[in-house]
Amino acid sequence: MLDRTPSDLRRDRDQLARFARRPIGAGRIETSLLRGHPVVRMKVTIVGSGDAFATGGRAHTCIRVDTGATSAIVDFGASSIYAWKALGLEFDRIDTVVVSHLHGDHFGGLPFLLLDCQFGERRSKPLALVGPPGLRQRLDAAFDTLFPGVRKLGWSFDWQVEEILPRTAYERNGIVVETFPVVHECQGLATGVRIGDGSEVFAFSGDTTWTDTLYDLAADADLFLVECFSGDRPVPSHMDWPTLRDRLAGFSARRIVVTHMSKSALARRAEMEKAGLGLAHDGLCIEL
Numbered sequence: 106m107l108d109r110t111p112s113d114l115r116r117d118r119d120q121l122a123r124f125a126r127r128p129i130g131a132g133r134i135e136t137s138l139l140r141g142h143p144v145v146r147m148k149v150t151i152v153g154s155g156d157a158f159a160t161g162g163r164a165h166t167c168i169r170v171d172t173g174a175t176s177a178i179v180d181f182g183a184s185s186i187y188a189w190k191a192l193g194l195e196f197d198r199i200d201t202v203v204v205s206h207l208h209g210d211h212f213g214g215l216p217f218l219l220l221d222c223q224f225g226e227r228r229s230k231p232l233a234l235v236g237p238p239g240l241r242q243r244l245d246a247a248f249d250t251l252f253p254g255v256r257k258l259g260w261s262f263d264w265q266v267e268e269i270l271p272r273t274a275y276e277r278n279g280i281v282v283e284t285f286p287v288v289h290e291c292q293g294l295a296t297g298v299r300i301g302d303g304s305e306v307f308a309f310s311g312d313t314t315w316t317d318t319l320y321d322l323a324a325d326a327d328l329f330l331v332e333c334f335s336g337d338r339p340v341p342s343h344m345d346w347p348t349l350r351d352r353l354a355g356f357s358a359r360r361i362v363v364t365h366m367s368k369s370a371l372a373r374r375a376e377m378e379k380a381g382l383g384l385a386h387d388g389l390c391i392e393l
């Protein structure tokens with residue numbers, strides 16, 4: 106995961122510079138680890154870029170967002186604890202975890218995250234878990250299945266679950282979080298997530314088939330991360346490349362990066378790059 110060669114890194118930089126609508130300076134894209142780096146502009150790290158089946162050896166969805174004042178996580182799938190540690194990351198600067206929807210590849214790692222904060226990092230400061238209605242109940246169920254009894258132990262830090270409604274701006278720990286309803290069958294509300302720090306905006310589609318809501322979600326965003334599960338034909342509940350390609354002109358986001366790719370989508374990467382899109386991989390770090 107970390108063994109990217111200098112030519113890989115050069116290619117990342119070239120790729121991002123190509124699809125940026127505004128010029129990117131040589132030092133603006135950082136692929137090194139976050140720890141110890143002063144954060145001024147918003148910085149987005151793709152910790153996991155895989156689909157639910159970890160196609161291509163890619164970890165489940167997890168994105169780290171760093172601003173000058175705080176850090177947040179968007180989604181923490183079942184394999185995210187491994188991907189997080191493999192990048193040498195820690196949770197100490199994280200104040201908020203936002204969950205797009207309640208599928209295991211997006212929220213299934215939360216018990217591991219909370220237990221690592223308790224027993225690994227011995228956390229003392231609060232942590233907000235923000236997500237769609239049902240998050241608390243499903244998190245409790247996941248805890249009771251994976252680590253029975255542990256949920257009732259005394260916690261060394263205060264963690265709160267906050268279930269939020271779409272299209273309402275919530276200010277949390279120095280960032281504004283807004284969710285948008287998308288079209289994805291998960292027996293609950295599936296959302297895209299938009300995070301702003303007053304300067305830059307990061308938007309993420311979550312899992313969804315095409316919906317015009319994505320134009321609102323990504324409006325004028327500095328970075329829009331969009332799932333594209335299928336490379337060829339339409340599939341239920343997920344984006345396919347031909348549909349996304351045909352609608353690209355409608356986006357006002359400055360940069361668009363594709364993630365959550367199945368085998369058929371990974372096979373179309375050259376085409377996506379040619380269309381001006383960036384390609385996510387585990388460990389990709391983008392300074393906005």
Ligand SMILES: [Zn+2]
Nearest residue numbers: 156157210312
């Ligand atoms: Zn997914």
Ligand SMILES: [Zn+2]
Nearest residue numbers: 208289291312
């Ligand atoms: Zn899903």
